[in-house]
Amino acid sequence: MKLTLLGVYGPFPAPGSGCSSYLVEDGETKILLDCGSGAVSKYRTVYPGPLALDAIVLSHMHADHAGEIDLIRYILEFGLGRKPLPVFSPEIERLSYPVFDPILVSDGSEAKVGSLSLRFIEVRHAVRTVGVRITDRNGRSLFYTGDTGLFDGLIDAAKDADLLLADACLVDESNPKFLKNHMTLNQVEKLRKDANCKRAILTHRFGDAPGLLPLSDPLCEHAVEGAVYEI
Ligand SMILES: [Zn+2]
Numbered sequence: 467m468k469l470t471l472l473g474v475y476g477p478f479p480a481p482g483s484g485c486s487s488y489l490v491e492d493g494e495t496k497i498l499l500d501c502g503s504g505a506v507s508k509y510r511t512v513y514p515g516p517l518a519l520d521a522i523v524l525s526h527m528h529a530d531h532a533g534e535i536d537l538i539r540y541i542l543e544f545g546l547g548r549k550p551l552p553v554f555s556p557e558i559e560r561l562s563y564p565v566f567d568p569i570l571v572s573d574g575s576e577a578k579v580g581s582l583s584l585r586f587i588e589v590r591h592a593v594r595t596v597g598v599r600i601t602d603r604n605g606r607s608l609f610y611t612g613d614t615g616l617f618d619g620l621i622d623a624a625k626d627a628d629l630l631l632a633d634a635c636l637v638d639e640s641n642p643k644f645l646k647n648h649m650t651l652n653q654v655e656k657l658r659k660d661a662n663c664k665r666a667i668l669t670h671r672f673g674d675a676p677g678l679l680p681l682s683d684p685l686c687e688h689a690v691e692g693a694v695y696e697i
């Protein structure tokens with residue numbers, strides 16, 4: 467399984483960058499994981515032809531994760547890709563178009579897309595949000611947290627994952643209001659350790675952060691747009 471970081475910022479992008487969107491591939495199977503600002507342009511930089519996606523997963527409907535789903539609709543309405551395209555989401559009201567096959571997911575939902583198996587978990591955020599564990603046919607796994615505050619259920623959901631892709635929007639715990647909805651760098655480092663993930667990428671970088679702070683866990687790294695990981 468291969469993961470490409472298309473956009474890694476939230477809740478708004480840094481100059482010249484994009485918000486949450488990740489491409490997950492396994493052989494011929496392709497899933498777009500979140501579809502924030504810049505997703506379509508960055509995806510088309512990798513695959514310039516017709517949309518070759520098998521499904522889209524939206525963790526939630528905030529604009530930094532789902533803002534470009536309407537651009538995907540336009541592409542499909544021009545006949546440039548598979549339709550109806552399955553879109554997994556915890557809210558499907560905005561997906562009522564013939565080019566989409568909206569699939570409502572909640573805690574414990576499971577699905578298969580090509581060679582990949584998906585298992586969803588409801589997480590703690592300001593609106594209904596899911597994290598997802600994606601496992602390939604060799605048993606290699608990626609767990610994406612979506613946007614969430616830290617809670618015990620994340621440890622089980624991420625247990626032994628080969629790669630943890632985690633919301634680390636906050637630098638520290640100084641703002642209790644945001645802490646309910648996002649994790650800090652330290653919390654993600656602890657989650658990686660408690661869940662025994664082989665490595666972690668700290669994403670959803672704050673769009674106005676002055677720079678990257680050093681991390682104490684050598685198995686954790688900051689997300690960088692364009693980076694590709696073989697899982
Ligand atoms: Zn976000």
Ligand SMILES: [Zn+2]
Pocket residue numbers: 526528591613
């Ligand atoms: Zn959000």
